Amino acid sequence: LAFLPGVAAIKQVQERLSHLPDDVEVCPLYGQLSFTEQQKAISPAEKGKRKVVLATNIAETSLTIEGIRLVVDSGLERVARFDLKNGLTRLEQTRIAQSSAIQRAGRAGRIEEGICVRLYSESQLKQQPQVPQPEILHSDLASLVMELAFWGTTDIHELKWLDIPSAAALQQAKQL
Incomplete structure (x- = not known):
């Protein structure tokens, strides 16, 4: 399970992983996908296959993806922010809060042993707020x-x- 900041990053990584052998299934997971595609991403890998799930922060809470033993956390997310000056909402890439990092790490090994690899340092994480800013x-x-x-x-x-x-x-x- 890899946590990426948004759909564009997911599609880019999915394209880069397209050369993997046939026994590796790469599944995106984000909010705009159909229910069927989301179910495919969270269902267990077929027997004899491995699954790589590329997800936004949608996978941080309230779902368990069976068989996930490794989480790769980019430490990034995209947040909708309203700009008072121009009256428009835009998506902004930002670092995640400490609580989000804990949630992401907790996705690994929910059912069996697992590990989390963070693509950022512990000192970078400590500089982040404990919890996300209220919406x-x-x-x-x-x-x-x-x-x-x-x-x-x-x-x-x-x-x-x-x-x-x-x-x-x-x-x-x-x-x-």
């Missing part, structure tokens, strides 16, 4: 503000937020 702090809030208005919330500052969005983000969301 509400880097998302477009326009649809949330509209939904709240629909339900009768007139002053969004009165809400009890777990993580308080910036005043600028809330103001821009109101204007949209």
Whole structure:
């Protein structure tokens, strides 16, 4: 199981691995794949074959891929971030949080012995935040503000937020 930052990286690595022998099956795993393709990636390898799964962070939690004994972690992911200046959301490649690194390593050896190879140093990992930034702090809030208005919330500052969005983000969301 290799954790890669996005679909483009997965397709690039998949192309580079296309020369492997027939007894090695290379399967991509990311959110936009069909249910059938996702099931193929998480199902056990056929008898006598090895499977290489190339995944985004979709494979970090809530699924077990049988037979995974090795995890290769790039330490990267792509995160959607809303830019207040231009009003657009863009995908940004960033280093993962420490909790994500722990989750990724935990994919190896869920059922049998396994190892994790990280393509970054321990000191690089320690420089990262413990947990990822909450999504509400880097998302477009326009649809949330509209939904709240629909339900009768007139002053969004009165809400009890777990993580308080910036005043600028809330103001821009109101204007949209």
